[in-house]
Amino acid sequence: MPVSPLKQNLPACLSILLLLVMHAGLSAQTVSVDRGPEVEEAVFFSFDDHAIPWRNNLQLTPVTAEKHPANPVLRRGPEGAPDHGHAILYGSVMFRDGKFRMWYLGMFETAIQSGQAPGWWRPMCYAESDDGIHWTKPNLDLVEFNGNKQNNICLINSEVPALAKVNDFLSVLYDASDPDPQRRFKCAYIAHPPFADVRGGRSKIGPDERRWGAFVCATSADGLTWDVVGDRPMNAGGERFEVSSLYRFGNFYYANGQLLSPWSWRMDGSDTGRVMLAYRSSDFDHWSRAKALSFARPGQLTATPIPGQQTHMGAGIWNRGNVLVGLYGMWQDAPQKPKDGRYWNEGVSVDLGLIVSDDGIHFREPVPDHPVISRGKKGEWDDIALLQGHAFVNRGEKILMWYSHWDTGGKLKNMEIGLATLRRDGFGYLSRKIADNTAHFVTAPFETDGDLKLFVNVEGVSKENLLTVELLDEFDKPLPGYSGNEAARITQAGTRTPIVWSGSRPLPAGKKLAVRVTFPDSTEARFYALYVGNENGS
Structure with a gap:
């Protein structure tokens, strides 16, 4: 039966329409291209x-990207800065209005407290660049920090203050098709509000926690001052959700992210490690309670799963109009559990692998376990684990892709932002x-x-x-x-x-x-x- 055209995936002035047609068990894809402004x-x-x-x-x-010799291209700030502890691309990069624009997460302390950022808050920081290599952090004069507003922190307004505190992955989307210019910048992020601050309750699936993994949306006219959508998380009434990407495809907005057992399971109900799941919304205000399984590593789905293989933080997504391309975290457990239980994931390694989707829901890996961006060799700045961003730009003859280093041992070693490049659209040939x-x-x-x-x-x-x-x-x-x-x-x-x-x-x-x-x-x-x-x- 026909599947809805994906015309709404693009701004109204754009002119590519992708149609997926299903006939009697046979799948055929028809790309319809019509002329517009x-x-x-x-x-x-x-x-x-x-x-x-x-x-x-x-x-x-498949091709592995080259890392820029100037890496890391965006470094943490000086003492007293909102990104002094670390600057990580749990965030997004886009080229707009003649410049590269980056939204990333800072942390102002140089040590993690009880396994989390101080106050469960990583400020939403902003940077700009003319070339994607050399970045400036403008004083936005929006948020008071250390007694003044001379910093690059974006302002997030909410009637529930706990929802305005970003804690983890931040995805920014520019939606030119929205008729309301105040809502054309959209974002989704993870907050960890106390249970008492969450309206709408939560599912009883999973153990009791100190705080809840909340999926929060916000909108903005300029990408700098944001308003949280509604008075509760998008997953209120449901399970926790660690959202990591946001895109529009067809008639829906999609938010992908990760869950693991006991909040998620394989098709037969058996336990699984981190897998990529998706919520959807037709209006950005109301999100589905049901989720789709979007992607899992092959070793997670075999009859006897391959030990230690997981899909970390969903994927950073690049929307190319008729197809979605993404990088996901190829998590591998440590060879042995760390002795220090405080840093339970010490020794975990992560490279970044390629996935693709033609329907916005289901993703597949063209060459399983191929790293598009590999962690560095021992002693290099990014030698432990990598974090993908919502951060792809074609410029000239190259793809520019930004990523971060993650010190899984909790010591915040070199948690800064690097750049990798490929031939333009050159993931493979x-x-x-x-x-x-x-x-x-x-x-x-x-x-x-x-x-x-x-x-x-x-x-x-x-x-x-x-x-x-x-x-x-x-x-x-x-x-x-x-x-x-x-x-x-x-x-x-x-x-x-x-x-x-x-x-x-x-x-x-x-x-x-x-x-x-x-x-x-x-x-x-x-x-x-x-x-x-x-x-x-x-």
Whole structure:
């Protein structure tokens, strides 16, 4: 049966519509692209086996990011600063209004008290950058701290003060489609209010705790002064929830995060470690009581789970319009339990792995246990465990991704923010698996309406070793004028090389099409992504 179009995932002025169509147990994806005042693009990633389901003699090679030599690029502040204890990207980065904007969590003490930040509060801090490497922390003059307001703490207003205290993961979203400009910045975060301060109660599932893991939402006009939504957590009346990401996809906002047993369990009711779950809301004010299981590491789902494997803090999500890409924490328990029970997770290690979703709910890992960002070697600043952020930006020929170091031993060693980069959209590439055999792929169908074009992100091609690109109709038949001798030929490498057919024919409008890409005889060709969009891209 048809699944709701995902048009509302994008601001109203944008023009890509992703349709998921289900027919008699067969799944097919159709990307419908229509022209509007602005044109976003649909992305067919090499690692997305829903967007590119049909593959012949091709293999996916995942890529590990390079870390910036200046890391950590955002460091903790001086004594007396709200981020003197640590500055961690339990937060978000976006490029907006000509600059990089970062929301992160500070901590003003240099030691954790009873396993938590002092007062269960990590200030929501703000920073800006022109290049994503060199950051400034502007004085916002909003929140009094140490006797003055000369700091970079964002203001959060709430009629329930305990809900305005961020304690853990913070996700910021800019929602241009919201008709109310006062609500276009949205965020979700974890607070730990005393039970007496929580209206709406909580579920009796799980043990009694000193404080409750509350999922809180807030909105803002400028991203600096925020108002908490409602007078209670979004999960009031339910179980605790450690929210870690926020995005809009289709008709819903989604908040992903983590739970473990006894608050969560496998499909058969058996215990599990940390897994990624999702709530949803159609209006950002009222959230579902029911949750979806979004992702678990493969070793968590085997008949006998692999010891120590967990999915840490859900995932940091990058919304590309028709697909979601994310980094999740590849938690591995310590080889043996620490002797100091105060720091129960000492010895835990975490790398960051890649996941992808085409429906906004269910995520999968293209290459299980492949680290996109690996923790550093022993003695390097980020050698213990990594924390993902909601922090991806394509700039020029690169993806910029920010992340944090986590000292699982509780000593706050090097808990600061680093930068890692990849080729633009270069999480992985397709290449020929077996030499001297033909290799090609066929995309899922898409539908166009307007003067849009196709582009390819590829390397290792030349006039002697070229990619051949053909259009197919909805029955997988070659389209005359766009196939055979009239197929497009890609001879130039690049992250956004136009696909041009003989006579510069435009894409046929109003038809279901698929793209067939045939690899050259050379084994050097590497395909990263295909785009349906305009000249400027995203």
